[in-house]
Amino acid sequence: MTGHVLVLGALGGVGQAVAEEFHRRGWQVSGLVRKGRAGELPDWVWPVEADLQDAEAVAKAASSPVDVVFDGLNAPYHRWAELARPLYAAALAIAERLGALHLFPGSVYGFGEGMPDRLTPDISFAPTSEKGRIRVDIERSFAEAARDGRVRTVILRAGDFFGPTISGQSWLSAFIATRARQGVIRSPGPTDVPHAWAYLPDLARAFVELAGQRDRLGAFEVFHFEGHTASIADIAAAAGVAYRRPMRVRRVPGLVFTLIGLIDPVVRASREMAYLWRVPHRLIDRRLETVTGPLVATPLEKALASIRV
Known part of the structure; x- marks a missing residue:
């Protein structure tokens, strides 16, 4: 089943990956952008130039019925406390106005350090963490809207994103693998801790499959995307295959991030999430593939080779 998807955050790394997969699978794709930025979209994306906070204007600019709204919005990391809740409330209002399924x-983050x-x-x-509490509040607002019969939401929870469309905004490409071509992998924590990762093209395929099964889904659904579970040592081994050279792992002490955070607000904001590099975690969900069908994961070494470093 195909249809019409409106991608919020269509110029962002996550939004781009998801829009590309919907297009590849034969969907009509629209993208919400700020006024004056329509020219930055691919020619197969219908530009929706409207104020995110004006659901009526967005619906009018969409020009045809929308079946699915993909929420690819993200507040700047250091301004989450200020911007995240209103940002996602606006996305929910757009999905409600359009009568569309909301994909998120x-x-x-919500599981905390004791997960x-x-x-x-x-x-x-x-x-x-503060970001964890904000995430919980946001998901609770989605569940309440579903219970009230206002908006159907499907959450697909995933680990750290990485991929070719999000190169400068992911831990892998912005920090861990920036020197992979020189044979160095940098580690923000212990090198042997399993960590959840989501390769964006694989995640996008899962979202498209869920959208195609929308008639089978309930008012509020939560799935976990297993993706890759890999320690920094695993990343280094896969990078060695991807770049055809041995990798040396360099551990970067937490004090370095603390000092950088004195002048960089984004790094400072990331410190409360540092436990994710110390606490082993993986995402598990046997139900997802009963809805989507088999999901094939891109081998880690091939996924790493696709990112720009």
Whole structure:
């Protein structure tokens, strides 16, 4: 089943990857952009130039019925406390006005530092960070809207994003693998801790499959995208294959991030999430493929070779 998808954040790394997969699978794709930025979209994306906060204007600019709204929005990391809740409330209002299914990429933030190493969709939230508490609030607002019969939401929770469309904004391409071509992998924590990762083209395929099964889904659904579970040592081994050279792992002490954070607000904002490099975790969900069908993961070494470093 195909249809018409409106991608919010269509010029962002996540939005681009998802829009490309919807297009490849034969969907009509529209992208919400700020006024004056329509020319930056591919020619197969219908530009929706409207104010994110004006759901009526967005619906009018979409020009035809929309079946699915993909929420690829993201607040600047250091301004989450200020911007995240209103940003996602606006996305929910757009989906409600359009009468469309709302697709949302979730994160592991809400589970907190005490999370178990196997994260299934039935695990309760126990946030230990401000960003985690904000994420929990946002997902709770989606559930409430679904219970009230206003908007259907499907959350697909995933680990750290990486891929060719998000190169400068992911931990892998912005920090860990920036010197991979020189044979160096940098580690923000212990090198042997399993960590959840989501290669964006694979994640995008899962979202498209869920959208295609929208008639089978309930008012509020949560799935976990297993993606790759890999320690920094695993990343180094895969990078060695991808770049055809041995890799040396260099551990960067936490003090370095603290000092950089004195002048860089984004690095400073990331410090509360540093536990994700110390606490082993993987996403598990056997139900997802009963809805989507088999999901094939891109081998880690091939995925790493696709990112720009």
